[in-house]
Amino acid sequence: MKRIVVIGDGMVGRHFTTTLREREPGWSVTVLAEENRPAYDRVRLSAYFDGATAADLSLGELDDGVDLRLGEAAVRVDRERHVVHSALSEYPYDALVIATGSYPFVPPIPGTDSPGCFVYRTLDDLEAIRDHAAGVDRGVVVGGGLLGLEAANALRLLGLDTTVVEFAPHLMPAQLDEAGGAVLRGHLEQLGIRIACGTAVAAVTTDAAERQSATPGGGNTEPPRAASGGLRLTTSDGTHLDTGLVVFAAGVRPRDAIGRDSGLAMAERGGITVDDTCLTSDPDVYAIGECAAVDGRCFGLVAPGYAMAEVVVDRLCGGDARFAGADTSTKLKLLGVDVASFGAPDGPLSTNYLDPTEGVYAKLALSDDARTLLGGILVGDTEPYGLLRASVGGPVPARLADLLARAVPDAELPDSAQICSCHAVTKSAITSAIAEGACDVASLGACTKAGSGCGSCVPLLKQLLADSGVSQNKAVCEHFAYSRAELFDIVRCAGITTFSDLIAQHGTGRGCEVCKPVVASILASLDNGHILDGEQAALQDTNDHFLANLQRNGTYSVVPRVPAGEITPEKLITIGAIARDYGLYTKITGAQRIDMFGARVEQLPAIWRRLVDAGFESGHAYGKALRTVKSCVGTTWCRYGVQDSVTLAIDLELRYRGLRSPHKLKSAVSGCARECAEARGKDFGIIATEAGWNLYVGGNGGFTPRHAQLLLSDLDTESLVRYIDRFLMFYVRTADRLQRTAAWLENLDGGLDYLREVIVDDRLGICAELDAAMDRHVASYRDEWSAVLEDPDKLSRFVSFVNAPETPDPSIRFDTSRGQPLPVMLERPRVRAS
Amino acid sequence: MSWEPICALEQLTPERGRAALLPDGTQVALFRTRDDDLFAVENLDPFSNAYVMSRGILGDRAGTPTVASPMYKQVFDLATGECKDAERVRLRTFEVSCRDGVVAVRVPEAVPV
Ligand SMILES: Cc1cc2nc3c(=O)[nH]c(=O)nc-3n(C[C@H](O)[C@H](O)[C@H](O)COP(=O)(O)OP(=O)(O)OC[C@H]3O[C@@H](n4cnc5c(N)ncnc54)[C@H](O)[C@@H]3O)c2cc1C
Ligand code: SF4
Ligand code: FES
Numbered sequence: 001m002k003r004i005v006v007i008g009d010g011m012v013g014r015h016f017t018t019t020l021r022e023r024e025p026g027w028s029v030t031v032l033a034e035e036n037r038p039a040y041d042r043v044r045l046s047a048y049f050d051g052a053t054a055a056d057l058s059l060g061e062l063d064d065g066v067d068l069r070l071g072e073a074a075v076r077v078d079r080e081r082h083v084v085h086s087a088l089s090e091y092p093y094d095a096l097v098i099a100t101g102s103y104p105f106v107p108p109i110p111g112t113d114s115p116g117c118f119v120y121r122t123l124d125d126l127e128a129i130r131d132h133a134a135g136v137d138r139g140v141v142v143g144g145g146l147l148g149l150e151a152a153n154a155l156r157l158l159g160l161d162t163t164v165v166e167f168a169p170h171l172m173p174a175q176l177d178e179a180g181g182a183v184l185r186g187h188l189e190q191l192g193i194r195i196a197c198g199t200a201v202a203a204v205t206t207d208a209a210e211r212q213s214a215t216p217g218g219g220n221t222e223p224p225r226a227a228s229g230g231l232r233l234t235t236s237d238g239t240h241l242d243t244g245l246v247v248f249a250a251g252v253r254p255r256d257a258i259g260r261d262s263g264l265a266m267a268e269r270g271g272i273t274v275d276d277t278c279l280t281s282d283p284d285v286y287a288i289g290e291c292a293a294v295d296g297r298c299f300g301l302v303a304p305g306y307a308m309a310e311v312v313v314d315r316l317c318g319g320d321a322r323f324a325g326a327d328t329s330t331k332l333k334l335l336g337v338d339v340a341s342f343g344a345p346d347g348p349l350s351t352n353y354l355d356p357t358e359g360v361y362a363k364l365a366l367s368d369d370a371r372t373l374l375g376g377i378l379v380g381d382t383e384p385y386g387l388l389r390a391s392v393g394g395p396v397p398a399r400l401a402d403l404l405a406r407a408v409p410d411a412e413l414p415d416s417a418q419i420c421s422c423h424a425v426t427k428s429a430i431t432s433a434i435a436e437g438a439c440d441v442a443s444l445g446a447c448t449k450a451g452s453g454c455g456s457c458v459p460l461l462k463q464l465l466a467d468s469g470v471s472q473n474k475a476v477c478e479h480f481a482y483s484r485a486e487l488f489d490i491v492r493c494a495g496i497t498t499f500s501d502l503i504a505q506h507g508t509g510r511g512c513e514v515c516k517p518v519v520a521s522i523l524a525s526l527d528n529g530h531i532l533d534g535e536q537a538a539l540q541d542t543n544d545h546f547l548a549n550l551q552r553n554g555t556y557s558v559v560p561r562v563p564a565g566e567i568t569p570e571k572l573i574t575i576g577a578i579a580r581d582y583g584l585y586t587k588i589t590g591a592q593r594i595d596m597f598g599a600r601v602e603q604l605p606a607i608w609r610r611l612v613d614a615g616f617e618s619g620h621a622y623g624k625a626l627r628t629v630k631s632c633v634g635t636t637w638c639r640y641g642v643q644d645s646v647t648l649a650i651d652l653e654l655r656y657r658g659l660r661s662p663h664k665l666k667s668a669v670s671g672c673a674r675e676c677a678e679a680r681g682k683d684f685g686i687i688a689t690e691a692g693w694n695l696y697v698g699g700n701g702g703f704t705p706r707h708a709q710l711l712l713s714d715l716d717t718e719s720l721v722r723y724i725d726r727f728l729m730f731y732v733r734t735a736d737r738l739q740r741t742a743a744w745l746e747n748l749d750g751g752l753d754y755l756r757e758v759i760v761d762d763r764l765g766i767c768a769e770l771d772a773a774m775d776r777h778v779a780s781y782r783d784e785w786s787a788v789l790e791d792p793d794k795l796s797r798f799v800s801f802v803n804a805p806e807t808p809d810p811s812i813r814f815d816t817s818r819g820q821p822l823p824v825m826l827e828r829p830r831v832r833a834s
Numbered sequence: 835m836s837w838e839p840i841c842a843l844e845q846l847t848p849e850r851g852r853a854a855l856l857p858d859g860t861q862v863a864l865f866r867t868r869d870d871d872l873f874a875v876e877n878l879d880p881f882s883n884a885y886v887m888s889r890g891i892l893g894d895r896a897g898t899p900t901v902a903s904p905m906y907k908q909v910f911d912l913a914t915g916e917c918k919d920a921e922r923v924r925l926r927t928f929e930v931s932c933r934d935g936v937v938a939v940r941v942p943e944a945v946p947v
Contacts (some may be wrong), residue, residue, distance in 0.1 A: 478896065500868070510849075512870065513902035513909070540850035542889040542904035550904055554884035801839045802852040802864070810859070811885050814901025825883065 002027045002316070005084050007074040007258065011035035011042050012289030012305035013099030014248030017066060018315045024593050029066045030091050032084065034073035034100075035122060038062070043302055044655070048126050049154040051710035054212035057123070072834055077262040079282055095211070095284050095316055098259060098272060098760050099309075100299065102252035102290040110740075111200045111204030116231050120151045131245065133158040134551035136244025140164075140233055142201050143250035144171040146330065150191055151249045155618075163194040163241060167250075170197055171631045175330060175341035178353060180379045183361040187337040187380065194708050200236040204246060207232075254298045274323045277315050278308045286312045296700040298327055303422040329421055331378075331385050338382040342374025343392040346351045355380075364388070364400055371395055386460035390417035390427065408790035419464070420450035420457040430461065434468045441465070442746065462749075482505040484662060484737040488522050492733075497528050498535050517541045518737050521624055524660035524797045525732050527780045531623075531660075532794050543622035546798065547784055548604055553823040555812055556604060558584070559596040559621035560611050561657060564649035564669070565592025566632040578607055585820045589665065591628040593619060598821055600808055602799050617783035620658060624738075629653035631677070634671025634688065641671035642766040648717065649677075655721065658781050659728065662735040666700070680708045683741040684724055689713065693720045697727055697755070698745040706742040709752055712760070725774035726767055837931065837938040838840065838866065846872075846937065851901065853877050853888035858940055861929055863888035865912060867899055873912040874928035874939050877902045880917075888923065 003022065006013050009031050017031055033039075040057040048057065060834070062068050069086070076085040077096065084091045104119035118129050133139065134508065139155040140147045144166025151770065155162040160513070167171070170181025173186075185195050207230040233241040259272035265281035267273045271293025278286045278294075289305035290298055305327030314321035329342035347365030354361050360380035367374060369498075373396045378385055384403040390413050391397045413419075415428040425448045438444045441461050445452040449462050474483035480503075482490065487502075496502045499519050503511055511519075520539035524531050531537070533542055545548050548556035560575070575594050579586045582603055584596040601606055621627060630650045636644030647670040659665070668679040669686045679685025685696040691714040699708025712723055736742040748754055757763040759770070786832050788794045799805040814821035840854045846866035854862050861877035877885045883893075884904040890901040892912075899912040909918040915925035929940035 479893075509897060510892070510894045510899070512900065513891035513907060514893075516891055516893065535849075538892070539849055541891065542886070545889065550889070551887070552882060552884060552905070554886045595873070609867075688876060796845075797847075800853060801855045802845055805853045807852075809861075809885055810906075 002091060002094045003428050004029045004095050004097065004316070005086065005091050006031045006097045006099060008099035008101060008191040008289070008291075009039045009068060009070075010101045010289065011039060011059070011302050012097060012101070012309050013097070014039035014062075015306045016099060016288060016309035016312060017062060018060075019310055020316070021063060021066065023313055023317055023535065025065065029779075030084055030093075031062070031066060031068045032072055032074045032091070033068060033070050035124070036071045037123065038070065039069065042121075042125060044608055045120075045126060046122070046150045046154055048123065049130070049157045053710075054123055056709070056825060061564065074258060077258060077285070078565070079262055079285065082284065093284070094501065095286065097312060098280075098287040098291060099289045099305075100255040100258060100291045102298075103255050105251040105253050106248045107201060107250060109201060109203050111206070112203055112246075112248065114206045114231060115504075116206075116244060117204060120147060120154075120247050120249045121252075128153070129154070129245070132245055133160055137161060138163075138243045139245040139247065140241055140243045141247045141249055142233075143248065144168070144195070144197065144199045145174055145249070145251065146172060146248035146332070147251075148247075149188070151247045152188075154187060155245070155247065156191070156193065163196060163202055163243070164188075165199050165235070165253065166195070166197045167200050167243070171195065172339070174376055175339070175345070177345070179352070180361045180363065182358055182379045183354070183356065183379045184337060184339060186356070187359050196235075196241075201233050202236045203234045205232045206230055207236065211742065222498075248716055252290065252300055254293065256291050259287060259291070267296045267298070269293075269296065269298075271296075271298040273754065274308075276311075276324075278312045278323060279315075286315075287815065288312055294323060294325075301326070301328055301330070303424075304328070304483070306422065307424060323622055329389050331382055331389075338380060339380070340378040340382040341376070341777070342385065342387075342389040343373070345375040345377050353400050360404065362404060362433055364396060366396065367395065373635050382526050386419070386457060386463075389421070389656050390419055390460065417545040419460050420448075422448040422457075423452065425450040427464065429595055430464050431468065434465060436738065437473055439465070440747070442743075447672065451531070474736065476518050477512055479503060479509045479511050479515050482506070484518055484522070484739075485734045488518065488525075488733050491519070491522050492526060497523065499523075499539050500535060500581055511539075513541075517544075517624075520544070521660045521662065525777075530782070530794075531784065532788065537794075537797075546601055546604060547618060547788065548599065548607075549622045551597060551823070553825060554809065555598045555600055555823065557600055557621070558604070558607055558611075558678065559589065559593055559619040559798060560616035561619035561653070562593040562628075563653040563657075564629055564646050565648055566631075566650065571614060571616070574610070574616075578610050582607055583814065583821050585822065589621075592630050593621075593628060595621070598814060598823065600800060600812060602805070602808065605789060605795055605798050609789055612783070612789060618658075618785040620784075624663055625659055626653070626656040626659045626661070628665070628666065629656075629666035630666075630682075632671050632676035634669075636677075638671055640674055641688070642690055643693065645669040645671035645677065645686075645688060648686065652721070655778055656724075656728065658784070659732070659777055661728070661732045663738050663740045665728070665741070676799060681705065682708060684727060686720065694715050695720060697752075698742045700740050700742050704738075704742075708742075709745075711752060722771065727755070729770040730755070730758060730766075799813070835836065836941055838941045839885060839936050839938045841937055843870075843932055843935050843937055849892050851888040851890065851892070853885065854939065858941070861885050862892075862939055863901070864939070865901060870932075871899065872874065872930045872932055873899065873901075874930040875901070875910065875912065875915050876926040876928075879905050880923055880925070881906050881908055906920060908914055 039059040041077035070084045074084050081169045082093055094279050104121050139160035139162050141152045141164045144164050148367040152162050152164050170178050171184050231243050254271040256272050263271040272287040273286050274280050274292045278288050280287050288308035308323055311321045311323045331340035345365050348368040349370050352363045362378045364376040365374040373391050394414050413427050417427045423571050431446050433447045442450050444450055451458045475481045517538040584598050588597050589595045629649040631645045631649030666682045667684045668677040670677040670679045671688050679687050680696050681699045681701050685708045688693045693715045694713045695711045696708035697711045700706050800809040813824040815824050848868050851865040858866055858884050862874045863877040875894035877887045880885050886904050889904045891945045893900050895918050902909045910925050915927040
C-alpha cells in the first residue's frame, strides 16, 4: 500500500484522485484543500450567475477511502522526511502530487485591494461579487480575454452597466487576430457592453482615499460622482472611469510557491518544472494541472490538466504513459457570441473570411504548400469548429466559405482525427464504441469519456452516431419505422384515432407489446376519450387495462389521488375502512399518498365504488402519466414559508391529472428555499422565492437520479402555470418512448437555452398550439374510474375467470405479518429472467 | 380428451386475453386476435410464477402471433408456446375451437392416480 498526498482539490487534483481510486482502491489517499468546499466545476463557474447553484457545479463526492481535508492548506513540504505540513498537522507520503492550480493576476498598481475590487476564480469570489453588485450600478472588468469576457457577462447578468478594459489593441489577444477581435467587439457593443482596448489601468482610488489626497485647485474639476459606487479607475493616458465594482481578470499565474519554497526546480516564466511524466526534480513529487510547467510552459485549460492527472496515475501504478502535449483549442459562447480558436492559428499561409454585416469572421492557418491545416479562428459562427479542429494536421476538409455556408454535406474525417480533445478520444475510438453498441451521446460518454468534458464535441458525436445509422434507428419496434415523436406527429396531423388505422397506413404487421402502449399513450395525450374505450382497451398494458398496478403475485394495488398529500381525517378513515374490509396491505408511498395492496381484479370495482362515493378519484399510479405533485406545508403552517406551496401543488395536480406522457411524470412544490418537498428531484419542481416561484425541470429519482435544473425564476403563478403547460406539452410531443424529462432535455439540441427559446420566446411559433392542447386536456379531464363504474361493458372485464366469474384466483394467498396481509409466493419461478 | 365449453365468443375482446378455469383446476389463458384466430396457453407465467399470462399484450414477431407476459415482458409464440426471449422455455398450449359462437378448450383426460 502506498501513501499518496495530493495538494489541491481543484479540477485536476480531483480528476487525479478519482482516477487513482478507480485504479488502485487499496492505497491511502489524503487530499489537502485550501478551499472550504469540495472540488467544483471551475470551467462552468459563470453558470453560477445564470441560475446554477454551488451544488450544480459540484464534481461529486469522494469515496470514504479518501481523507479530504477541506479548508486545510498545505504550507510546507519537507522533502527529506517525505512529509507535508499544514497549519494543523503533518502528512507523510510515499508520493506527493501538487495540483495547486493558478491564481488570478492582478496588475501591480495602487488601490487594487480597495473594497469593491475582486478577482474571478473561486465560488467565494463569485459570491462576493454578487453581494457587492447588489449595491452598485456600474462595473468594470480589467482584461479582455476569455476570462474577462466571461466576467463581463456575469456583471451584465447582475444588471450592471459594464465596461471592459483591455491593454492589448483588440479583444481576446491570446486567441484572436485583430480582425477577429474587431468582429467580436461589434457583437459585444451591440449588447451594450463598453469596450476600451489599448488601455492600461494605472490606479484604483476610492472616494475616501481621494478626498484625503485631493488638493484644492487640482486638475480634477468634474462634478462629484453620484450613484457610481465610489471607485475610480485612472488609466495610463490620464482618463477616469468611475465605477462601483472592479473585477481583475487579466490572466492567471501558476501557484507554484509551495514548489519554490521546497526547492523544486522552477520554470523561467513560473510553474513547477516537470518532465513528460509530470515528475518534478524530486523523484517522489509530481505536479499536474495549471501549476505544472512542461517544457517551460503552463497550460491554463482543464483538458491538459486531466491528461497530466491520468499520466501520473498510470506512472504510480507502474505504467509508462507520457504527456503528449495538449490541444489548446477553445470554443465558447461568450455573451451569445460564438467564438472558437483551434490548433496554431498562425501559419505561413492563411485563408480568411470576413462578413461584417453578419458579424462573421473566420481564418484558417495553413502550411506553406496549403495542404495541411494548422489551426484557425472562428467568430460569430462556429458551426464548422468540430470538423475543423478534428482535421488539424491533415488536409483542409473543404473550402472555408463552403464550410461556413454549410455547403459541405459530408466531409469525411480521418480515423485518427481527435474528436474530443478534453479526453483525447479519436474518431476510430468512437466508431468502434458505436460498433460495440453505444447508441447515444450518453453511452458514448460512458465508454470513451468523449463529450463529458467541455461538451463542445457533442455535435460531432451526434454526427458520427447519425453517420453510422444509429440515431436513424429510433423506430419504436419492428412494426413502425418511426420514433415515438414521429408517430405523435403522424397521429396528430393525420387525425388518426385508432391503432388499426395507424398500423394499416403507416406500419406493418399487427403490433406488439412495445408499440401498442406507445400508441395508446399518444392517443390518450391527444384526448381520444376513455383509455378503455373500444379498440383502445386492447392496446393498454395490464396496469392501464385494470386501472391498477400489477404486483408480483398477480394482485393489484390501488392508489387514490390525494392532491399534494392533503387529506381530511374522514377520507383517511374511508381508506382505512376499505383496506380493513378487503384485507388489503396499506403503505404510505414516497409521493405522499396511500397505497393499498393485494386486491384481486374482481375486487377492484367494489373497492373503487366505495372510494368514488367517498370523493376519491383515480391517482393514475398505474399510468405513464402525471403521478403526484408533492408539497411541503408552506406558509400555511411553516415558520419559514414564503409562499403557499400546498395550494399551488393542489392546483397543479388537478390541472395536470390524467395527462398521459412518454413516461411517468412527478412534481413537487416547496414553500421556500429549504426545499422540504424535494422539488429538484422531480420532472418539474417549483420552489418558492420571496418574489414568486422558481421553476426547475428535468429531475428524477430512480435508477439514475438527476437534479432538476433552473429553467425560470421569480415567476408569478399565472406565468408559472403557462410555462409548465408548454414544457409538459412540448415534452409529451417530442420525447422518445419511456424517455423521462431528464434524458429528453439532455438530448434536446441546445438544451435548457433552447427549451427557454421554445416555450418563452416562442421560437418555433408553437406556443399557442401547446397552450390550446393543454387547455383541451384540462377541459376534457374525467376520472377514469368513475367512467368505468358507469359502464357495464368495461366492468365485465374485472373478473378472474371468464367461465367462473364468482371464483377468485385460487393461487392468490396471504399470510399475516406485522399485523398486515403479505402475499404467499408460489414456489420459486421455474425460470429466471436473465 | 374432451371439449370444455368456456364462454361466448363475444366475451373475448379482439386482441386481448381472458383467463379460464378448467374442471381440474388448470388455468388457461384464452386469446382472440383481430382476425378472430383463437389461442389458448397455460395462464401461469414461468418467469414470475404468477397466473397472469391472460393479461399480456398480443402482437406478432415477424408475422407469428405472440403474447408478452405482463410481469417481466417475455414474449411467447401463441401457437407453440415457445418463449422468444429464452431458450427451452415453453408454455403449455391447448387446442381451442369456436362452434356456434361458443369457445371451447380441449381438456386432456385426467391422468388416473
Ligand atoms: C471563470 C473560469 C472559466 C474557465 N473556463 C475554462 C474553459 O472554458 N475551458 C478550460 O479548459 N478551462 C477553463 N478555465 C480554466 C480551468 O478552470 C482550469 O484550467 C482548471 O480549473 C485547472 O485545474 P487545477 O486543478 O490545475 O486548478 P484549480 O482548479 O484552480 O485547483 C487548484 C486548487 O488547489 C487549491 N490550492 C492551492 N494552493 C493550495 C495549498 N497550498 N494547499 C491546498 N490547496 C491549495 C486551490 O484553492 C484550488 O482549489 C476557466 C477558469 C475560470 C476561473
Ligand atoms: S420548504 Fe420551506 S416552507 Fe416548506 S416546509 Fe420546508 S422550510 Fe417550510
Ligand atoms: S472536447 Fe470537451 S468534452 Fe469533448
